[in-house]
Amino acid sequence: MTRFASMRGWALTLIALAMLPFILPSDYYLGIATHALVIAVLALSLDILIGQGGMSSLGHAAYLGVSAYAVAWTTRNAGWPAYAAIPFALALGTLTACVFGVLALRARGLGFLMITLALGQVMWGAAYRWVDLTGGDNGIRMQARPVLLGFDLNNATNFYIIVCAVLLTTLIAIYKLDHSALGACLRGTRDQPRRMRMLGHDVWKIRFVGFVSAGFWGAVAGVLYAYDYLYVGPSALSLPQSAEALLMVVLGGAGTLAGPVAGAIVITVIKTVVSSYVDRWYTLLGLTFIIVVSVMPKGLVPGIRSWMKGNRA
Amino acid sequence: MQFWIIQTLNSLAMGGLLFLLSAGFSLIFGLMRIPNLAHGGLFMLGAYVGATLLGQSLPFWLAAIVAGALVGALGVILEGTLLRRMAGNEQGQVLITLGISFIIADLCLLSWGGDPVPLAAPRGLRPPVFLAGFAFPGYRLAVLGFALAAALGLWMLLERTRLGAMIRAGVDDREMARSVGIRVSRLFSAVFFLGAFLAGLGGVIGGPILSAYPGLDADMLPLALVVVILGGVGSLPGALVGSFLVGIIYNFGTALFPDFAYVILFLPMVVMLVVKPTGLFGRAMR
Numbered sequence: 001m002t003r004f005a006s007m008r009g010w011a012l013t014l015i016a017l018a019m020l021p022f023i024l025p026s027d028y029y030l031g032i033a034t035h036a037l038v039i040a041v042l043a044l045s046l047d048i049l050i051g052q053g054g055m056s057s058l059g060h061a062a063y064l065g066v067s068a069y070a071v072a073w074t075t076r077n078a079g080w081p082a083y084a085a086i087p088f089a090l091a092l093g094t095l096t097a098c099v100f101g102v103l104a105l106r107a108r109g110l111g112f113l114m115i116t117l118a119l120g121q122v123m124w125g126a127a128y129r130w131v132d133l134t135g136g137d138n139g140i141r142m143q144a145r146p147v148l149l150g151f152d153l154n155n156a157t158n159f160y161i162i163v164c165a166v167l168l169t170t171l172i173a174i175y176k177l178d179h180s181a182l183g184a185c186l187r188g189t190r191d192q193p194r195r196m197r198m199l200g201h202d203v204w205k206i207r208f209v210g211f212v213s214a215g216f217w218g219a220v221a222g223v224l225y226a227y228d229y230l231y232v233g234p235s236a237l238s239l240p241q242s243a244e245a246l247l248m249v250v251l252g253g254a255g256t257l258a259g260p261v262a263g264a265i266v267i268t269v270i271k272t273v274v275s276s277y278v279d280r281w282y283t284l285l286g287l288t289f290i291i292v293v294s295v296m297p298k299g300l301v302p303g304i305r306s307w308m309k310g311n312r313a
Numbered sequence: 314m315q316f317w318i319i320q321t322l323n324s325l326a327m328g329g330l331l332f333l334l335s336a337g338f339s340l341i342f343g344l345m346r347i348p349n350l351a352h353g354g355l356f357m358l359g360a361y362v363g364a365t366l367l368g369q370s371l372p373f374w375l376a377a378i379v380a381g382a383l384v385g386a387l388g389v390i391l392e393g394t395l396l397r398r399m400a401g402n403e404q405g406q407v408l409i410t411l412g413i414s415f416i417i418a419d420l421c422l423l424s425w426g427g428d429p430v431p432l433a434a435p436r437g438l439r440p441p442v443f444l445a446g447f448a449f450p451g452y453r454l455a456v457l458g459f460a461l462a463a464a465l466g467l468w469m470l471l472e473r474t475r476l477g478a479m480i481r482a483g484v485d486d487r488e489m490a491r492s493v494g495i496r497v498s499r500l501f502s503a504v505f506f507l508g509a510f511l512a513g514l515g516g517v518i519g520g521p522i523l524s525a526y527p528g529l530d531a532d533m534l535p536l537a538l539v540v541v542i543l544g545g546v547g548s549l550p551g552a553l554v555g556s557f558l559v560g561i562i563y564n565f566g567t568a569l570f571p572d573f574a575y576v577i578l579f580l581p582m583v584v585m586l587v588v589k590p591t592g593l594f595g596r597a598m599r
Contacts, residue, residue, distance in 0.1 A: 056404055058411075103583060106590040110403060111546075114348045114538050118582065121535040125575025132572070239531060243411055250408065282419035289412030290395060293405045 009258070017164055027156040034156070036268035037163045038224040041170050043248040043260035045217030048174060050246075051255030052183055053210045054190030056113050058242050059100065059120025063215045065127065065237025067093035067222030072140040072232045073133070082146035089226075090219045096123075097215020101208050120242055127234040139233030142226070153227065163224055170217055171257055177213065178257075186210045244285065251292045253299025262300055318447055320568050321561075326453035326522065328560025329460025333515030334533055335540040336467060336552045337508025343484040343547020344497075344504050347403050350410040351391070353534030354417035355509050359384045359516025360525035361421055364430045373435035373517075381514030388509025389502050396505075397498065414530060422527050432520025452521055459518060463511070464553050471549060480504060484547045535575075536563065539582050545595020554593060 017037075024030050042064050049055045070089035074080040080088070104115045127134045134140065145153035153159045177183050185206045188196045193203050226232055235241060244267060252263025267288075274284055296303055338352045359380045366376035391413060399405045434452040441448040471477035482490040483500050491497050516525070523529065540559050544551025558581065566577035585592060 103586050106586045110346065110348055110407060111590075113404075113407060115542065115586065117350075118535050118538040118542065119579070121531070121538075122575050122579040125535075126573075129575060130572045240415065243415070246408070280419060280423070282415045286412040286415035286419070289415070290409050293408045293412070294395070294398060297402065297405055 013258075014168070021157040021160055030156050030160055032268065032272050034160050034163050034228055035272075036265045037160075037167050037261075038221060038228050039245070039248070039268060040261045040264035041167055041224060042218055042221035042245050043252070043264045044167075044170055044174055044257070045214050045221060046245050047249045047254055047260045048177065048186075048210060048214040048217065050249050051259075052178060052186040052190065053207060053214075055108075055207070055211070056246065057104070057116040057214075058113055058239065058246060059104075059116035059118075059123075060214070060218055060245050061237045061239075061241035062100065062120045062123040063093040063097055063218030064222035064225055064241070065123060065232070066096045067219035068226040068232040068236050069127065069134060069140065071223055071226035072142055075142055076140055082148060086223050089223050090216065093219025093222055094212060094216045097212045097218070100215070101211040105204060105207050105211060117239065117242075120237065121239060124234055124238050127237055134234070137234060139231055142230045145227050145230065159227070163228070166220065166224060167261075170220065171261075174217070175257060182206070182209060240282065240285065243289070247285070247289055247292065249299075250297075251288070251299055253301035253303070256299075256301045259299050259301040266300070315447060319449075320565060322449055322453055322457070324561040324564035325557065326456040326560075327564050328557035329457045330515055330519040330522070331536055331540055331556035331560050332460050332464060332553055333511050333518065335537040335544075335556055336464070336549060337504075337511040338537045339541050339544065339547055339549070339552045340480070340484075340504050341508045342541060344480060344487075345396075345406075345501055346487075347396075347406045347410065348538070348541075349505075349508065350407060350534065351414040351417060352508070352512055352537055353530035353532070354414040354421075355384050355388060355512040356516040356519070356533050357421060357525065357530040358387070358417055359513030360432065360520045360523070360529060361425050361430065361516075362513070363517030363520055364425075364432050364525050367432060373433075377514050377517035380517045381510045384513025384516070385506045385510030388505045388512075392502055392505040397501070400498070414534075418527070418530050425525070427527055429524045429526035431524045432517065434521035456518055456522070464549070467549060476500075476503065536578070539578060541592070542582050543585050543592055545592030548592070548594035551592055551594035 020033055021030055024033065042060070045063075046057065046060045049057050049060070067089040070092045071085050074085040074088055075082070100116065100119050103119065104112050107115055128136060130136075145159060147153065148162075151158050151162070153162060185196070185201060188201070189203045189206050196206070197203050222236075225236065248263030248267050249260050250263070251259075251266060252261065253259030270284070270288070271281060275281055292299075334352065334356050338349060341347070341349045341352075362383055363376050363380040366379055367373065371379070395409050395413070396406050399409065435455075438452040438455050440451060442451045442454060443449075469477075471481060479490070479495050480500055480503070482493075482495060483497050487497055516529075536559055540552060540555035542555075543558055544553070544555030559578065562581060563574060563578055566574040570577060
């Protein structure tokens with residue numbers, strides 16, 4: 001019953017998302033929807049770590065940033081076509097995750113959080129100060145989105161459809177991961193690392209594979225990010241960007257597929273609406289953090305689910 | 314030669330500042346088991362408040378202590394109102410400190426604007442000091458001396474007083490400290506005041522060197538993290554040694570390879586994580 005209800009929920013959501021380009025009055029709103037779904041991919045990737053592995057990272061924007069910079073730099077400065085730039089960006093982002101994983105997985109819990117934060121800040125510092133490579137605070141601008149398979153992505157609707165398709169792929173891949181042996185092992189190392197070790201599992205390796213998978217999907221979000229904004233600056237891999245992704249997961253509900261997507265949509269809408277009136281987004285972001293963590297630590301989606309169950313009973 | 318001597322002194326002064334910042338950070342982490350991510354924000358707030366107090370023509374050291382006390386009071390209020398309610402949920406507490414840091418940064422930007430606010434060094438310490446034929450910037454020598462005095466004072470507090478003994482007991486084993494009748498939650502307030510006070514004080518004392526600017530918090534927080542990763546969590550000698558190491562590496566890195574200062578900083582952290590993840594003076598976290 002619940003499984004059917006959740007399938008029906010997903011089907012309705014997907015239909016609604018596919019209809020959006022025909023409902024929304026202008027490309028401006030479609031652009032906001034696109035931003036939300038791009039960042040939803042990042043939130044989903046972070047939830048592999050948090051929801052399945054129980055590891056909260058504050059450096060997750062690094063993979064998005066590295067991969068977005070890789071796309072922008074190779075396209076702009078080396079003239080690479082998209083089909084070369086994208087695999088390169090994914091590889092570089094995943095490689096960054098490998099390096100981060102080797103270092104951060106030496107610690108657990110808050111030590112892990114602190115090391116990922118420090119590593120993320122190092123990447124931010126490099127992007128900000130290594131002006132010759134990254135353009136410093138000015139970042140790198142791209143001219144246009146590519147034409148893929150006869151599909152001109154400069155058209156807002158076309159690009160939105162591609163983002164939807166990538167999001168759907170990410171959802172399916174993460175669903176498969178959650179329901180695979182690896183997903184079960186990740187949850188095992190989260191809940192009972194000692195027992196897992198006794199059962200003969202290599203706890204470090206399981207965590208590392210989970211960490212790098214999260215990094216790979218973060219890099220996917222980075223490719224979308226670069227083509228979405230056609231601009232990459234240091235803010236793409238700043239601490240607030242990592243923190244926003246974490247907030248999306250916590251707000252929506254860690255360990256659920258719908259949670260990070262819902263969190264990404266809610267936060268992006270709030271951010272867009274607020275930024276059009278006042279300039280105090282960071283104060284609001286901070287307040288949202290405090291309110292979400294103290295009032296609904298489990299997040300929106302589990303909260304709504306238990307509320308609906310209560311109503312039915 | 315003059316370059317190396319001056320840069321060494323600059324490094325040591327920076328190390329002293331980092332000690333003021335990270336001693337409290339490390340103690341809070343050791344006792345409450347949370348990295349206080351608002352610590353960079355408290356440092357920056359101290360610098361801004363100090364600049365305003367100096368503008369009211371308060372004497373420098375008085376301004377530093379008043380700014381430190383104000384920031385310390387803010388720390389106690391935040392701990393008592395926001396963090397205490399989340400006792401036991403350490404990840405939630407960390408996220409709250411992160412939220413606080415965003416609010417502090419944004420409100421500082423609102424109150425003091427986007428341009429750097431300079432802080433003037435005390436008049437008597439502005440002229441250079443001549444030693445063995447070399448000119449030393451007097452203020453940096455004073456900062457180094459002050460930081461060493463603060464380290465000695467903290468050491469006395471922790472090793473020679475009843476409060477210090479209770480804090481050490483709490484850092485070593487919180488549950489055991491509770492069960493022998495120490496009110497650990499009161500210690501949280503005390504340590505939070507001490508940590509925030511030192512951070513705010515450090516902000517003012519660092520002001521003539523760094524000045525107060527938006528982003529100062531984001532520049533300082535990673536330095537405190539690296540100090541604690543190098544020195545070990547909850548250890549005062551670790552914070553002292555780590556601070557001077559980071560001060561030296563950061564300062565020479567900035568002077569010799571300005572593009573890569575942040576990346577160079579990250580190398581000793583990598584080495585430490587690979588060789589001894591608990592840091593120089595740290596023990597495994599329970």
